[in-house]
Amino acid sequence: MRNLSLHQLKFGHVECTQIYLPHPPPNDFVMGNFHTLTKAVNLRLSEEVCKRIPNTNKLHLIYDDELEGYDDCLLDHLHNLGSLRKLQSLKLVVSTFPNRSSCNADRLKCAFPISLKKLSLENCSLDWNDLTIIGSLPQLEVLKLVDSVKGRNWRPVNGEFRRLTFLSIVGCVLRCWDGESSHFPVLKKLMLKRLKQLEEIPLDIGEIPTLEIISMVGCTESAEISAIKIKEEQESLGNEGLLVQMSSWKDIFTWD
Incomplete structure (x- = not known):
């Protein structure tokens, strides 16, 4: 139009x-x-x-x-x-x-x-350090990053993303994600797509009490193995509710 x-x-x-x-x-x-x-x-x-x-x-x-x-x-x-x-x-x-x-x-x-409450950025050339600005948004619940963050290392900061329930990272060159459960205290859904250099998902992410699903499309084998380890560790602790999905083709990302 x-x-x-x-x-x-x-x-x-x-x-x-x-x-x-x-x-x-x-x-x-x-x-x-x-x-x-x-x-x-x-x-x-x-x-x-x-x-x-x-x-x-x-x-x-x-x-x-x-x-x-x-x-x-x-x-x-x-x-x-x-x-x-x-x-x-x-x-x-x-x-x-x-x-x-x-x-x-x-x-x-x-x-x-x-x-x-919802933020989707596509091709915006941020650095991981710039996510501090986004993480400080007090009402943010949904964050989707598509080919938008440069750099291979991400260390979130405690006190940010306090209300984030949905995190989607697509197509970034992230290799080392040094994260803890305290960085995303109420996260429910973690969706990763085309992260072809990511070594692993931080194991401590599994300690987030609200986490329901980890979905991965086209990521590295080592990252997929880490997701399986997270699920197995949670099951050993009696948490049977965490769902881990992996695919090389299915597009699981939507925006409404």
Whole structure:
């Protein structure tokens, strides 16, 4: 949907294949009752635009340097996400050529409002240390990282991810994950896909009392073995409820 009139945006939700919004918005363009905007392409998220969508709680942004309206400065405006105080669900997809532009960690710092409950990042070029910013979000329950984190070593910090129940990591080059159960105290579902260098899942992850499932697709044999060890250890302690799934083909990741 390329040519959606601004005057048509009078309902609370807009879901479309693609939507392009002009900048600056017209003076009468205020969507106080607007709650959902999905697949907005190359949106210049300026302070002025954020003022016009103050009550948005679900947002899906796509930045693609092969589509209409792209320029490198668009990504610099992402820090304004922090002003959307009612935003609960954010999906950010960046499709850019590495030698031309990228969504780097500096541009994402302090970008997220504390109201966020769901966050999905695709191709965002973070470092594992940058997850401290995300982990400090007090309401965050769902985190999905798709080809978004560089670096081979991850050591989470105690006191973060206090409410995280769902963690999905897809396609990163993570090799050494030095984690403990205290890093994700209420995690229920751990989903790993295309982690072709991961040596193992930290055994202490099995000590998370709320953990229900570990699902793996296309990961290393050593990582799969560690998942089996976690299950066996939990069974020896009387915990029969942990489910471990492994597959080389089935796509188990969804976003709603």
